[in-house]
Amino acid sequence: MIMTDWENRYRQNDTGWDKGEAAPPLVDYLRLHSIQGHVLVPGCGRGHDALALAHQGAQVTGLDVAPSALTEAQKKNPHAHISYEQGDFFQLPFPWHNRFDWLFEHTCFCAIDPSQRTAYALSATLALRPGGHIFAIFYLNPSHASGPPFPSSRKELDHLFQPSFDLREEWVPTRTFPGRENRELVRLYQKR
């Protein structure tokens, strides 16, 4: 299993994934739709996506294992409706079970070791209330010989999420960060 030292990556500013703004597929979605209620952002990093979600009215919990990411998130992207919390997505505190209306996924699922993906799907299931949604930007096509980021496939996503979620929509985003064109897949799931 590849265990990345995320805290060290933030301390060294070795954070090439961070483009300094919210993910374009999220921004584009929010132009036409809204994501309301309690939203969990696992692996929120410096909080750019959390801020975009809070701006349009959601109550956001940004979760990350790396304390330095959260210190920077609080400094760069504070908002009255965001709570930045340090913790492990695979060890959700009991009061968070069935608590969230939405989970927003962007570059956390592809960052963890692929052997942890079943645990990711389980944590997502635990965190969301019945009827709650996942808005996920998945990373499909490999651009590196080794990860992170680790790509996935539609088949793997079906296997992981179908037991507890219905797939409501999927699309290949027209706007992405440069270099991610045709490598991302957005999926909107609903928990049964």
Ligand SMILES: C[S@@+](CC[C@H](N)C(=O)[O-])C[C@H]1O[C@@H](n2cnc3c(N)ncnc32)[C@H](O)[C@@H]1O
């Ligand atoms: C590739 S970075 C992406 C950060 C952010 N989503 C972004 O796009 O800028 C992956 C993030 O997931 C966090 N992370 C990794 N494993 C985690 C876990 N088990 N629980 C919570 N956060 C985790 C890392 O600390 C890191 O901030």
